[in-house]
Amino acid sequence: MYRYDSFDQKFVDERVVHYRAQTERYLAGELPEDEFLQLRLRNGLYIQRLAPMLRVAVPYGILDSRQLRTLAHIARHYDRGYGHLSTRQNVQFNWPELAEVPDILQDLAEVQMHAIQTSGSCIRNITTDQFAGVSEDESVDPRPYCELIRQWSTSHPEFDWLPRKFKIAVTGASVDRAAVDVHDIGLVVFRTDSDEIQFDVKVGGGLGRTPVIGQMIRRGLPVRHLLTYLEAILRVYNRYGRRDNKYKARIKILVRAMTADGFRDKVDAEWAHLEGSPSTLTDEDLARMQAHFQPYPYDSQPASIDTLGSQRLEECAFDAWVRHNVAPHKQPGYAIVTLSTKLTGVPPGDVSDVQMDLVADWADRYGFGEIRISHEQNFVLPDVRFEQLFELWQQATSAQLGANNVGLLSDMICCPGGDYCSLANAKSIPLAEAIQRKFDSYDYQHDLGPLDLNISGCMNACGHHHVGHIGILGVDKKGAEFYQVSLGGHAGNGASLGQIIGPSFSRKDVPDTIETILQVYLDLRHEDEPFLLCFRRVGMDPFKERVYANPD
Amino acid sequence: MPTLIKHDKIMEDDWAIVEVEAPADGIRRIVPLEAWLPESGDGLLLQGECEPDARYCVAPLIAINFLVFSDGRGLSLAVLLRSRFDFTGELRAVGDVHPDLLYYLNRCGFDSYLMPDERSAQTALSTLAPYTDYYQASVLEPNPAHRRTRRFA
Ligand code: SF4
Numbered sequence: 001m002y003r004y005d006s007f008d009q010k011f012v013d014e015r016v017v018h019y020r021a022q023t024e025r026y027l028a029g030e031l032p033e034d035e036f037l038q039l040r041l042r043n044g045l046y047i048q049r050l051a052p053m054l055r056v057a058v059p060y061g062i063l064d065s066r067q068l069r070t071l072a073h074i075a076r077h078y079d080r081g082y083g084h085l086s087t088r089q090n091v092q093f094n095w096p097e098l099a100e101v102p103d104i105l106q107d108l109a110e111v112q113m114h115a116i117q118t119s120g121s122c123i124r125n126i127t128t129d130q131f132a133g134v135s136e137d138e139s140v141d142p143r144p145y146c147e148l149i150r151q152w153s154t155s156h157p158e159f160d161w162l163p164r165k166f167k168i169a170v171t172g173a174s175v176d177r178a179a180v181d182v183h184d185i186g187l188v189v190f191r192t193d194s195d196e197i198q199f200d201v202k203v204g205g206g207l208g209r210t211p212v213i214g215q216m217i218r219r220g221l222p223v224r225h226l227l228t229y230l231e232a233i234l235r236v237y238n239r240y241g242r243r244d245n246k247y248k249a250r251i252k253i254l255v256r257a258m259t260a261d262g263f264r265d266k267v268d269a270e271w272a273h274l275e276g277s278p279s280t281l282t283d284e285d286l287a288r289m290q291a292h293f294q295p296y297p298y299d300s301q302p303a304s305i306d307t308l309g310s311q312r313l314e315e316c317a318f319d320a321w322v323r324h325n326v327a328p329h330k331q332p333g334y335a336i337v338t339l340s341t342k343l344t345g346v347p348p349g350d351v352s353d354v355q356m357d358l359v360a361d362w363a364d365r366y367g368f369g370e371i372r373i374s375h376e377q378n379f380v381l382p383d384v385r386f387e388q389l390f391e392l393w394q395q396a397t398s399a400q401l402g403a404n405n406v407g408l409l410s411d412m413i414c415c416p417g418g419d420y421c422s423l424a425n426a427k428s429i430p431l432a433e434a435i436q437r438k439f440d441s442y443d444y445q446h447d448l449g450p451l452d453l454n455i456s457g458c459m460n461a462c463g464h465h466h467v468g469h470i471g472i473l474g475v476d477k478k479g480a481e482f483y484q485v486s487l488g489g490h491a492g493n494g495a496s497l498g499q500i501i502g503p504s505f506s507r508k509d510v511p512d513t514i515e516t517i518l519q520v521y522l523d524l525r526h527e528d529e530p531f532l533l534c535f536r537r538v539g540m541d542p543f544k545e546r547v548y549a550n551p552d
Numbered sequence: 553m554p555t556l557i558k559h560d561k562i563m564e565d566d567w568a569i570v571e572v573e574a575p576a577d578g579i580r581r582i583v584p585l586e587a588w589l590p591e592s593g594d595g596l597l598l599q600g601e602c603e604p605d606a607r608y609c610v611a612p613l614i615a616i617n618f619l620v621f622s623d624g625r626g627l628s629l630a631v632l633l634r635s636r637f638d639f640t641g642e643l644r645a646v647g648d649v650h651p652d653l654l655y656y657l658n659r660c661g662f663d664s665y666l667m668p669d670e671r672s673a674q675t676a677l678s679t680l681a682p683y684t685d686y687y688q689a690s691v692l693e694p695n696p697a698h699r700r701t702r703r704f705a
Contacts, residue, residue, distance in 0.1 A: 007697060010684060018682040022652065030675075038622050039652055121622070151687040152696070157659035158631050161624030239601070239628045273636060278695045279688065285698060 001062050001370055002147045002292045004112040011154070012109040015116060019043050020102035027099060042122060042160065044115030045101055053420070054093045054101055055118040056108060060128040060146040060170075061089030061373040063113075065360035068371055070111045072356035078104055083356065085341060085349040085377040087413055087464055088167070089127050090118055094420055121249075122160045123153035123234070127169045129177040130374035131336050133293055134382045136328040140172035140189045140197055144289040145226060148281070152227050159234045163241035164249035166234070167206070174493075179375065181205045181495035182467055184251045185233060186214045189223075197223040203233060203263065204255030207461035211497045212252040215260040217267065224281045225271075231279065232271035236263070295331070296368040296383060302333020303387040311390045318393050320442060321404035326389065333386055337366075339379040339396055340403040340411055344436040347429040348414040349377030351401075358399050366392050375464075376413055378406065408445040409453055409518075410436045413464050417457030417474060418481070424457035426474025426481035431455060431507055438511040439518075448518060449530050452491070467491035469532045470517065471498040472510065483510050487517065487543060488535045496536075501544055513547055520546050555673035557654075558642075558664040560680060562673055565666070567595055567613060569646065582615050582644075597646070600626035604633050613642040615666070621650035627660045634661030634691045651676035655683065661691035 004012075022039050025031040031039075037047075044055040056071065063071075071091055075083045078100055084092040096104060108114055118125055126146045133141045149168060153159065159166075169183040172190065180186030186202040198220040205214025221229055240258075242248045255263045312319040327336040339359065342348050351359075359379050363371045366388045372380035379401070384392060396402035405411045412435070415421065417428030432455055439445060454468030458475075465471035471486040482504040489498030505513050518531075520543050525534045535543075556565040568575040569582045582595035585602070588611070595613035600623055608614060614633060616626040626645065633639040644664040645657050651672040654665060658680075667673040689696045 007685065007687075007701065011687075014683045018679075021679070025675075035621075035650065035652075154687050155656075155683070156688055157656045157686070157690045158624070158627045160656060161622050161627060161653075163624075235628055235631075238624050243623060243625075277689070278699060288698070 001064060002059070002143070008151075009109075009112070012112070012114045012116075015043075015114055016102060016105045016109050019105060023099065023102050038120065040101075041120035042117060043101075043105075044118035045098070046119060047098075047422075051095045052098050052101070054096045054104060054115060055086065056091045056093070056113060056115050057118045057125050058090050058113075058373055059150050060126050060132070060143060061130055061375075062132075062143070063371050063373070065363045065369045065371065067111045067113055068356050068360040068363070070107055070113065072353040072360070074104055074107060075353040075356065082350050082352045084347075084416065085351060085373050085379070087349075087375050087377060087415070087462060088118075088125055089130070089373045089375055090125055091373070092416075094416075116154060117160070119165070120160075121162045121164050121166075123156065123162075123166045123168065126150050126153075127167070127178055127183075127375060129171050129173050130338075130372045130380045131177060131327060131382070132172065132372075133295075134329050134331070134334075134336055135173050135175075136330050137175050138173040138330065139191050141290075141293055142170040142172040142178075142187075142189050143293045144286070145187070145189060145199075145223070146170050147292065148227065148285075148289055149230065152230070152279070156234075159238060162234070162238055163243045164246065164251075166237070166251070168230075176492045176495075177374075179464075179467065179491040179495070181214050182207055182211070182464075182491060183214065185230070192220070199223065199226060201229065201233075204252040204260070205495075206250055206252045207464055207466050208250065209247050209459045209461075210250075210252065211461070211466040212256070213495050213497065214252075215255065217260060217264040223286065225275065226281060227279045228274040228277055229267075229271055232267045232274055235270055236266045240266075298331045298334060298383070299385070302331075303385055308386050308389060315390075317397075317404060318390060320446065321393050321402065322389065324404050324408060325406045329383070331383075335384050335386060335389060337381045337384045337389070337392060338374065338406045339381065339401040340405055341378055341401065342405055342411045342436070343400050343403050344410065344440060345433060346400070347416075347419075348412055348432055351379070355399055355401060358395070359401070362392060362395065376406075376411060378411070404442065405445065407450045407452075409439050409448055409451045410445060412436075413452070413454040413468070415456050415463035417455070417463075421457060421462075423460060424474060425459075425476040426457055426483060426507070428455045428457040428463060428472075428474060431472065431483065431510060434507070434511050435514060438515065448522070449528075451531050452489075453514075454489070464491065465489070466497045467495060468498060469535070470514065475504050477504060481507060483507065485510070485513060485517075485547075487540065488532065490532055499540055501540065502548055516547050517543055553669060555667045555670045556664060557667060557673055557676055561677070562670075563664075567615075567644075569597055569615065580613075582613060595642075595644075598629065600624075600629055602629060604629055604637055606637050608633070609637050609639045609641070611641055613644060614639060615644040615646045616662075618645060618647040618649055621648045621653055627656060630657070630660040630662055631691055652679055654680055659686065659690035659692050 026036040170187040171178040182205040188200040201218040202214035367383040414432040418424035456463035456465040467489040484504040486498030596611040646666040
């Protein structure tokens with residue numbers, strides 16, 4: 001993984017000093033509240049319903065065991081003993097003291113971490129496939145390009161005061177696990193027949209109030225032009241994006257207003273001036289960055305898969321865990337393990353300091369000390385040997401991180417909602433729990449097959465409800481908390497936005513409504529047909545009819 | 553009282569943005585686009601959303617107005633005037649210029665700042681250069697950091 005050199009280290013060290021001075025001026029009354037707000041937002045500090053919330057950047061979701069132990073320390077020392085894995089692959093702390101944030105940043109800087117640009121109208125943390133660099137279906141490892149974009153976008157002089165927040169995602173695999181279609185810029189990196197690395201560039205995707213699937217504006221951009229082309233897009237957005245209405249300020253609204261063709265023309269005209277400028281990447285630049293992401297020294301004598309077979313036969317819970325939580329690795333004898341945080345009764349994505357320390361230990365013992373955070377709010381251990389899987393599963397299970405539900409109904413994405421977030425219309429965590437309780441049976445969930453259920457507490461869509469196969473959105477109905485249900489959304493390849501089934505439901509009615517929806521699916525599905533495909537085949541009507549049928 | 557920062561220090565201002573009245577003796581005028589004539593020797597006042605134009609570059613001074621400090625359009629306009637139209641005169645930030653933001657402004661090519669009051673000018677001077685260096689290229693530094701210093705050691 002990427003390691004700081006002295007330049008990076010100096011930058012984050014100076015960031016701590018800089019931010020500490022701003023905090024001190026604010027606390028001394030020298031910096032007005034509304035001005036400090038903009039400055040602290042560029043450093044990940046929100047003031048939430050109950051307390052400040054600090055979002056720590058985990059660049060493209062990758063961290064090492066030492067960094068995770070520091071996050072555990074922060075949870076223990078400055079917070080209430082837990083942190084939250086966000087849908088942007090970051091880690092959030094819900095209870096830090098504003099005055100202590102500079103100390104937290106200091107602790108982070110010591111392990112090459114920071115909170116720069118994790119909120120505010122600027123280029124946010126770059127996200128990618130949580131299996132980047134190790135997955136079997138990858139054609140190009142996206143991590144070097146994520147890091148190049150991270151560096152380029154850090155305190156960019158021109159693009160730190162955009163009309164609105166700006167999210168960039170990159171994938172290099174055939175299965176899109178980074179949801180590139182619903183980002184302000186989605187990049188798909190691939191290798192051509194002549195072994196050249198190129199990017200397909202999509203713009204204007206996004207969720208929020210106006211969900212949109214991104215549109216392709218450039219196919220096959222040679223890698224050397226990556227940063228200058230991004231510069232052209234950002235300049236067009238910075239100059240022409242709307243600033244009069246924050247709900248219309250994202251790039252998707254601009255792309256829609258200009259049309260994708262019009263937007264592309266504008267970007268190309270701008271890029272004509274930038275092509276070949278000194279920010280163009282040289283072979284040497286690329287080689288240097290790629291050198292940071294070389295494969296680990298894997299054991300070339302892979303363990304036999306036989307042991308795994310007998311263990312799976314003996315323990316059906318382990319067998320299910322392997323089936324759902326273990327993904328194929330490009331290196332024979334190794335596997336990618338997802339540690340699910342989605343245990344009934346625990347808010348999705350919440351992890352305790354003890355769990356963080358344990359995951360860090362496992363990363364050292366069952367891998368090369370590296371951990372990933374997925375946008376589905378789970379931990380990933382990327383390099384586990386086959387013969388260690390059983391032991392890891394046992395330990396994970398006893399630490400409440402062994403749920404065998406990755407990709408199933410109870411592995412839901414859920415925003416912090418009304419329990420924490422001041423923007424919420426409704427709570428989301430208690431609803432997630434009620435649904436998990438109702439569908440607790442593994443056999444039932446397994447029978448349902450792959451199912452993404454996503455919950456957001458308001459239109460801002462942090463819980464990605466638009467792209468849940470089943471999406472739930474908290475709405476305000478005359479001051480009461482209600483929930484709107486949508487069906488048919490999807491975040492990966494061939495992304496689609498969910499359609500609203502009809503009038504919203506009270507919280508107590510949502511689990512039964514979900515049950516009815518699932519029953520319709522079970523009744524109508526063809527053999528082995530997943531929920532999404534079944535919905536796409538039969539459409540909304542059968543679901544609608546049964547859900548709103550008059551009860552006798 | 554508005555206070556000018558130029559060459560990293562507080563300076564007397566010999567320019568004034570004029571709407572109707574003529575400025576005092578020895579003070580040069582900065583006028584809005586509608587009132588500006590290229591040969592006049594007047595400074596030109598632009599809003600952040602203006603389209604840059606090669607014609608403007610004969611002005612000895614261009615002031616870009618920030619309606620609110622968080623509106624980044626003035627930053628792009630400055631970059632374009634400097635890097636695309638090779639404007640070499642004084643480029644001044646006026647309006648809601650925030651003392652904590654000068655390190656963005658100067659990398660976009662501004663070289664003077666009309667601060668809303670003396671206090672904010674003092675604050676700005678104390679936070680002019682919070683970082684030794686930056687990753688990316690800018691108007692001040694045409695090369696990204698890894699091209700200038702040894703990186704990835
Ligand atoms: S979706 Fe709404 S309620 Fe949920 S975290 Fe985002 S802003 Fe808050």
